[in-house]
Amino acid sequence: MSLRTPLAQVRGHGSARQGAHHWWMQRITAVMLIPLFIGFVGTMVALATGGYAETAAFIRSPIAAGALLVLVVTIFYHAALGLQVVIEDYTSADKCHACTIVTMRFIMFLLAAISVVAVIKVAVGG
Amino acid sequence: MVTMNRPLSPHIQIYRKQITSSLSILHRATGVFLSLGAFAFVYWLWALATGPEAYASAQAFFSSIIGRVLLLGWVFSLAYHFSNGIRHLFWDSGKGFQIETVYASGKAVLAISVLLTILVFGVAYAMRGGVV
Ligand code: HEM
Numbered sequence: 001m002s003l004r005t006p007l008a009q010v011r012g013h014g015s016a017r018q019g020a021h022h023w024w025m026q027r028i029t030a031v032m033l034i035p036l037f038i039g040f041v042g043t044m045v046a047l048a049t050g051g052y053a054e055t056a057a058f059i060r061s062p063i064a065a066g067a068l069l070v071l072v073v074t075i076f077y078h079a080a081l082g083l084q085v086v087i088e089d090y091t092s093a094d095k096c097h098a099c100t101i102v103t104m105r106f107i108m109f110l111l112a113a114i115s116v117v118a119v120i121k122v123a124v125g126g
Numbered sequence: 127m128v129t130m131n132r133p134l135s136p137h138i139q140i141y142r143k144q145i146t147s148s149l150s151i152l153h154r155a156t157g158v159f160l161s162l163g164a165f166a167f168v169y170w171l172w173a174l175a176t177g178p179e180a181y182a183s184a185q186a187f188f189s190s191i192i193g194r195v196l197l198l199g200w201v202f203s204l205a206y207h208f209s210n211g212i213r214h215l216f217w218d219s220g221k222g223f224q225i226e227t228v229y230a231s232g233k234a235v236l237a238i239s240v241l242l243t244i245l246v247f248g249v250a251y252a253m254r255g256g257v258v
Contacts, residue, residue: 044250046253048254049254051181052177052182072171076164083158086154114172115168118168118174121175
């Protein structure tokens, strides 16, 4: 027994209120990743013989840079949503669920930011 | 806790492995493994933004034995997660739930992932003129 209300006990331990949005964003990012990855893998294979200069020159095209930016942001959004579900499923709710999820999100956010800056730097020829 | 006669999740120790359950956990495993691959992807972008020397060491890493094994794992994981992700999206739209269809699409996804992996590595190595 606990003096805490049932609501207080479940808060932060699941997908209350945000579940449908989480689910939708996982699908929307999945659909976006299909053409983005076909383009990305195709490009990587085409650049298999290329070195630094060739690869950087390719990313200098606004179309390639734009697609790469959308790709990295979508990857990290999709991965953050997906990893959150894995954490919720396998870690005990008695431990600080939110701590693990916030740490994971922070790392994903950081990786996304580094990628965006890197792509822009190459695109503008820095 | 009030216990009701709700359906339980399969109990993992006594659950008989089936193609459906194996492919399902493989989607999760590849998703997590790809998330680790995202670190390598960021390393590659960082090297590209840093300059020719950094890029050369990234290329050296990715063409080392460890680098190649990891890349093989990531390409296969992506191929599987990609094809099985499309299978998931069909399910989400309510299609493909007949048990025969579920088995058939599962086998198709496995075959397509292997083929896509061979295709990517085959074309890349052919362009480089060999495995070296
Ligand atoms: C190539 C395009 C991709 C497609 C079409 C796709 C599709 C999907 C779909 C439909 C789901 C939901 C599955 C479910 O309901 O259980 C999912 C989950 C997930 N995805 Fe992706 N995905 C793609 C790429 C990626 C990438 C690149 C990563 C990692 C960086 C990733 C990481 C994850 C993770 C961690 C999950 C959660 C797995 C789980 O809950 O079992 N995905 N993906």
